[in-house]
Ligand code: NAD
């Protein structure tokens with residue numbers, strides 16, 4: 268039975284991962300969730316597991332040396348699954364320093380505390396590993412050429428403060444391995460979608476706006492390409508890498524599901540229209556007329572696309588949820604969790620929305 272220290276477990280992917288692990292291992296796993304509960308952390312995501320004897324929540328900042336050291340003192344941690352990060356590109360353009368602090372210094376602090384707890388004087392205790400959850404955005408932007416992909420060997424070329432801070436943290440994790448023999452894996456995954464995603468990201472923002480009859484703000488020409496993966500497939504990939512990944516290796520995770528943003532938005536409209544009951548008044552206003560092309564994101568990466576060959580051939584991973592099924596499940600989840608959405612969007616989110624979208628010009 269292993270003990271997992273999950274950082275950022277109250278966020279989107281972290282909470283999905285915790286649910287996934289309890290579904291898979293039941294009582295044969297112990298999970299400690301360390302989360303600062305920033306705007307993106309939401310304990311409502313974990314309401315179903317909070318009563319479990321093998322689940323523990325610690326509210327702490329990953330940059331806080333004493334608090335993190337204490338967690339390693341209180342529990343014999345076998346795995347760190349490190350999700351905690353500032354994760355939204357648009358916020359990083361407005362406020363880069365918080366990204367440097369959390370993503371770079373926070374990761375270094377997590378590793379220092381793990382190293383201190385796991386070092387024996389003659390290497391590291393058996394079976395310990397630090398799994399660093401990262402993004403495909405560290406590789407930069409691909410041309411529209413459909414044969415170009417990100418491989419594990421693709422040089423890093425991040426463009427946004429978010430991706431640069433994630434790239435820095437990845438390099439630090441690699442450096443700890445090369446310098447100290449620190450046991451680790453890195454996963455670089457493409458864009459995730461699914462339940463519990465904060466409505467600042469494309470898919471939940473568009474679902475929520477459409478249900479509310481608000482405009483759907485598509486940046487620029489809407490032809491930027493992202494490679495979308497259902498979050499549960501990502502969680503399964505992380506678990507597999509944590510169990511079987513070769514020490515020191517990086518694994519790219521992605522499902523060969525490239526779509527232009529405009530295609531995603533049109534699919535959301537289509538599925539909402541198909542799935543809302545005939546007599547639901549919201550149907551009347553959900554149409555492509557809601558789409559509004561607005562001022563583009565600064566430094567907007569054109570295309571991301573992952574080659575998942577290594578995780579497929581070494582560990583047998585492949586996605587199980589196809590896009591149409593995944594987006595339908597996701598939309599269904601949001602339609603059934605309007606209260607969850609209301610709690611998030613009724614407070615500071617209104618200021619966020621005004622600040623982020625208020626002065627974007629509508630393009631012709
Ligand atoms: P998220 O923004 O939904 O959640 C981040 C979580 O980290 C929140 O619970 C937040 O409270 C917590 N957190 C933030 N700063 C903290 C700090 N200083 N100390 C402790 N906790 C802190 O993010 P997400 O989308 O779930 O992403 C999780 C990880 O996966 C990130 O590292 C991100 O870079 C990576 N990733 C995300 C995607 C994606 O599509 N969302 C794709 C690939 C990789």
Ligand code: TYD
Nearest residue numbers: 356458467468469470484485486491493528
């Ligand atoms: P996002 O979900 O923020 O993920 P990332 O920037 O990390 O890929 O955005 C996905 C794509 O959707 C990206 O190309 C930017 C675009 N986008 C919009 O067009 N409108 C929006 O309101 C948002 C949030 C994103």
